[in-house]
Amino acid sequence: MHLTLMSLLLIFGCSLLAGALGALVGLGGGVLIVPLLTLAFGLPIQYAIGVSIVAVIATSSGAAAAYVRDHITNIRIGMFLELGTTAGAITGAFLAGLLAPQLLFVIFGVVLVISIAPLIFKLGEELPAHVQNDRWANWLHLSGTYPDRYLGREVSYEVTRTPIGLAMMYGAGLISGLLGIGSGTFKVLAMDTVMRLPMKVSTTTSNFMIGVTAAASAGIYFSRGDIPPLIAAPVALGILLGALAGTRLLTHMSNKLVRMIFIPIIALIAIEMILRGFGVAPV
Amino acid sequence: MLKYNTQQEEQTHPPAASHSEYRPPDRQEGIVASPTGEKRADFSMNTVIGWILQGGVLISAAVIGIGLLLLLLHAGQQSSQQVFVFPHTLRQVGSGLLVLQPQAFVALGLLLLIATPVVRVAASIIAFALEHDWRYVAITFVVLAVLLLSFLLGKGAG
Numbered sequence: 001m002h003l004t005l006m007s008l009l010l011i012f013g014c015s016l017l018a019g020a021l022g023a024l025v026g027l028g029g030g031v032l033i034v035p036l037l038t039l040a041f042g043l044p045i046q047y048a049i050g051v052s053i054v055a056v057i058a059t060s061s062g063a064a065a066a067y068v069r070d071h072i073t074n075i076r077i078g079m080f081l082e083l084g085t086t087a088g089a090i091t092g093a094f095l096a097g098l099l100a101p102q103l104l105f106v107i108f109g110v111v112l113v114i115s116i117a118p119l120i121f122k123l124g125e126e127l128p129a130h131v132q133n134d135r136w137a138n139w140l141h142l143s144g145t146y147p148d149r150y151l152g153r154e155v156s157y158e159v160t161r162t163p164i165g166l167a168m169m170y171g172a173g174l175i176s177g178l179l180g181i182g183s184g185t186f187k188v189l190a191m192d193t194v195m196r197l198p199m200k201v202s203t204t205t206s207n208f209m210i211g212v213t214a215a216a217s218a219g220i221y222f223s224r225g226d227i228p229p230l231i232a233a234p235v236a237l238g239i240l241l242g243a244l245a246g247t248r249l250l251t252h253m254s255n256k257l258v259r260m261i262f263i264p265i266i267a268l269i270a271i272e273m274i275l276r277g278f279g280v281a282p283v
Numbered sequence: 284m285l286k287y288n289t290q291q292e293e294q295t296h297p298p299a300a301s302h303s304e305y306r307p308p309d310r311q312e313g314i315v316a317s318p319t320g321e322k323r324a325d326f327s328m329n330t331v332i333g334w335i336l337q338g339g340v341l342i343s344a345a346v347i348g349i350g351l352l353l354l355l356l357h358a359g360q361q362s363s364q365q366v367f368v369f370p371h372t373l374r375q376v377g378s379g380l381l382v383l384q385p386q387a388f389v390a391l392g393l394l395l396l397i398a399t400p401v402v403r404v405a406a407s408i409i410a411f412a413l414e415h416d417w418r419y420v421a422i423t424f425v426v427l428a429v430l431l432l433s434f435l436l437g438k439g440a441g
Contacts, residue, residue: 068329079422090436211403212426215398216430227393229350230366230386232393233347237351240340
């Protein structure tokens with residue numbers, strides 16, 4: 001692979017976009033970075049995945065810094081659910097090698113396709129209605145408020161089906177440990193569809209969490225030599241700037257719009273996973 | 284210790300301000316008056332975590348930037364093969380830094396970036412302790428322990 005200034009700038013530009021999108025929908029941007037590096041630049045998949053782990057952390061920290069300060073992220077929900085994701089990730093690392101990754105990619109791709117249905121069903125919903133705290137949410141003080149510039153008021157919300165949400169987070173961690181991918185999609189789905197949080201709280205809290213999940217495996221990738229600095233540098237800087245821009249955009253968007261952006265991206269990820277499972281594309 | 288967000292308070296919405304006029308409540312002071320007039324002590328939590336994330340991001344971006352700057356100064360000497368020859372242990376990064384190797388600076392920046400979420404979790408323990416929220420001190424402590432365990436296991440396996 002020959003690295004020119006031009007290609008560095010191109011990678012930087014695409015990373016800007018990936019960072020902005022990732023900051024909006026609570027994902028790591030790996031979905032754009034991995035195909036870009038493998039298909040457009042011919043980077044071997046092992047390096048592309050290493051770089052995309054860095055991209056996830058950059059998106060997470062870059063965006064969460066702003067979201068935490070703006071009080072959109074629910075720190076308590078994030079910290080509590082990280083119990084599930086970290087435990088899942090470590091289990092996944094143990095099980096990796098015992099299970100066929102090809103099959104897992106197909107299964108999770110299909111699960112993602114199915115999970116698009118409730119999202120489409122909820123397209124017209126700006127804020128979840130008639131949600132009441134369950135016992136766990138009360139005990140853990142999970143409910144909260146966030147300032148919504150689009151609606152022009154402070155929005156308060158409650159949290160339901162907390163145990164199912166925690167179990168889904170365990171699954172999300174399991175997937176990232178097994179397959180070496182970010183699992184922001186499953187985190188957003190668990191918070192939005194299961195625990196019934198407002199969409200913006202779901203995406204920003206997912207953003208907050210994905211950095212921790214990714215950091216758990218990033219150290220391994222780094223020491224294995226899977227993260228080439230010259231390629232990771234323009235990606236990291238581009239993502240950080242893009243994520244910053246994304247956070248400025250999100251506050252002025254409606255929850256409906258965020259969900260509408262999320263749906264095609266989740267479809268794209270599902271297709272990528274299924275293709276990878278069948279070994280069709282090196283993405 | 285103020286416990287906020289109890290059931291009753293959740294039900295009351297603040298009067299909707301007109302779209303253009305709305306500004307999120309000023310949280311600079313760290314104590315925010317909730318719609319019911321109750322004060323809310325979340326100064327330590329959001330401020331501490333916000334600063335750590337912001338600081339980690341800025342420092343790592345600056346170090347990566349220094350590496351790229353050195354790379355531009357060294358331009359021409361960098362052959363295409365060297366893209367995949369780079370320091371990937373702490374010792375290699377350290378010795379590369381001493382001779383101003385561009386890749387070593389970028390690698391250090393990446394390591395700082397990777398460390399940021401871990402530092403955030405560790406600092407959350409302190410922040411929750413400042414709020415006397417022992418439940419969350421315990422939760423966060425477990426998260427950090429599992430995270431560190433995964434680092435150790437990864438080292439053993441990798």
